[in-house]
Amino acid sequence: MTISKRMAGAMTGILASTLLTVPLLATPAHAQTLAEDRPSVAPNVFFPAVARRAHDLKTPGKRPGTTIKAGCGTKVVAAHPGTAYVTNSPKSGPNLVTVVTSAGRTTTYYGFMKSTSVTNGQIVQAGQEIGRVGRAGSAAPSFCSLYFAVKNNFGKDANPTRWLARLVGKPLNTTSLFGNWGFVVASMNTLGASHTRYGGGYPTYDVRTPGQINLLNSYAVDVVGLQEFQRVQRDQFMAVSAGTFGIYPDDTTLNNPLDPFMVDNYAPTENSIIWRNSTMELVSTDYIRVPYFEGWRNMPVVLLRDRATGRTAYFINVHNPASGVGYGDQAMHRAQAIAIERQKIIDLRATGRPVFLTGDFNDRAPAFCGITSQMLAISPDSIPSMSCAMPKSNGIDWVFAAGGARFTRYARDWKPKNMKLTDHPIVWTRVHLSE
Numbered sequence: 001m002t003i004s005k006r007m008a009g010a011m012t013g014i015l016a017s018t019l020l021t022v023p024l025l026a027t028p029a030h031a032q033t034l035a036e037d038r039p040s041v042a043p044n045v046f047f048p049a050v051a052r053r054a055h056d057l058k059t060p061g062k063r064p065g066t067t068i069k070a071g072c073g074t075k076v077v078a079a080h081p082g083t084a085y086v087t088n089s090p091k092s093g094p095n096l097v098t099v100v101t102s103a104g105r106t107t108t109y110y111g112f113m114k115s116t117s118v119t120n121g122q123i124v125q126a127g128q129e130i131g132r133v134g135r136a137g138s139a140a141p142s143f144c145s146l147y148f149a150v151k152n153n154f155g156k157d158a159n160p161t162r163w164l165a166r167l168v169g170k171p172l173n174t175t176s177l178f179g180n181w182g183f184v185v186a187s188m189n190t191l192g193a194s195h196t197r198y199g200g201g202y203p204t205y206d207v208r209t210p211g212q213i214n215l216l217n218s219y220a221v222d223v224v225g226l227q228e229f230q231r232v233q234r235d236q237f238m239a240v241s242a243g244t245f246g247i248y249p250d251d252t253t254l255n256n257p258l259d260p261f262m263v264d265n266y267a268p269t270e271n272s273i274i275w276r277n278s279t280m281e282l283v284s285t286d287y288i289r290v291p292y293f294e295g296w297r298n299m300p301v302v303l304l305r306d307r308a309t310g311r312t313a314y315f316i317n318v319h320n321p322a323s324g325v326g327y328g329d330q331a332m333h334r335a336q337a338i339a340i341e342r343q344k345i346i347d348l349r350a351t352g353r354p355v356f357l358t359g360d361f362n363d364r365a366p367a368f369c370g371i372t373s374q375m376l377a378i379s380p381d382s383i384p385s386m387s388c389a390m391p392k393s394n395g396i397d398w399v400f401a402a403g404g405a406r407f408t409r410y411a412r413d414w415k416p417k418n419m420k421l422t423d424h425p426i427v428w429t430r431v432h433l434s435e
Helices: 003-015 160-167 205-218 231-241 331-349 365-375
Strands: 066-069 075-077 082-089 093-100 107-111 113-116 122-124 129-133 145-151 183-189 223-227 245-248 272-276 280-292 295-306 312-319 355-360 397-402 405-413 426-433
Touching: 082 107, 093 113, 093 129, 145 160, 183 205, 183 312, 183 355, 183 397, 205 231, 223 312, 223 355, 231 245, 245 280, 272 280, 272 295, 272 312, 280 312, 280 331, 312 331, 331 355, 331 365, 331 397, 365 397, 397 405, 397 426
Parallel strands: 183 223, 312 355
Antiparallel strands: 066 145, 075 129, 082 093, 082 122, 093 107, 107 145, 113 129, 183 426, 223 272, 245 272, 280 295, 295 312, 355 397, 405 426
16 A cells, blocks of 8 residues: 555545544644654554554454454554443454443454453553454455444444544543543643742732632532632632532531641641532541651541532542752652552552542652552543553642543643642643542
8 A cells, every 4th residue: 555545544534534623632733644653652642553564454344344464463452431241242353342432332342362361341541451462354364454343323334444533532522431421630830929029920829719710610620629728719719610619628627727637737627629519519527647847747648429420439639849059858758658649559459439639749759659559549641550650740739540441531731830829730620520
């Protein structure tokens, strides 16, 4: 096949694309490259065979799927997040893996693999390995290949070649995962009022706080971990938002010096969790103690119920100490904090519920690797890993999830900094609970 024909095939898929209503996600510069050559990061759609010479033969006809030519043993990955099912199919081989978003919605099929690396009913991330290419398909014994098919949101067969050309590298064109619409989780350092008291390029807190509320509402954020959320900012935020959000620590906690959260806790409001009252319901509260510059800070933990599904999840929000002038090297304290935060995730996972961790960790790889290793958790743009598979987009602000949760949308968005609302990005993701 010539390059011109390959490009023409890609353009056909692009012209058939549908508009995705996701904030700040423009058509990528690589949109005109062939699907198998296009890079992707989770939770966006992946080409299912990971190899430089993997090639879609574009064979859908009597059969709904297409043949993807790739070397034997080539890694096969889930094109999108969902639940994996492993079956023995007389038409697609003994290792047919089906990845389902929700019943009757986007479903992909991976046939003629020589082996699988997922178990029946396992939830998977986009880009996660599910098996290896074999030599059992219709092209055997001539060459090794993968059979790939797609059913769309209406449960009807879709042209897999066009589907890949349209979506690889972009968000999945479905809003339902695990049978629910999900909710938006975010993390944002609000830039403490004391940092802008005397100028420095950012407006004072009383100017920035209403803009931050508008920003959160523009993303329809349901749960957000806030850092550097000083008392005056909190008071204005809650007054202006007028009952839209619940918050922890709440007024009762802050007004009771004997509350365990308040004991030996410096600046208790600076790390708060807020949730949209119309979509989330508070079940219980807790905290963890994390080392900070002046000693220890108590970081909030809440158990929330998603009103739409009745499913519950834990949320932890932290701010680990930064190194710098006047503070010295805080790496040892950050490592200690990460160990505490990781153990809290493990403890909460023992309840069977998903756990989310948001925060300003003042670390990139040490924070990511410390939280995600041994497949304990993932960020929205990472793949489960036993060691440390850093995502391409990283910073010191993170959202992590452990357990039965996966994502369909994600951005590390610097719009708040461009708007002079804070000196940090907002990290946001649409998450869906599977349990």
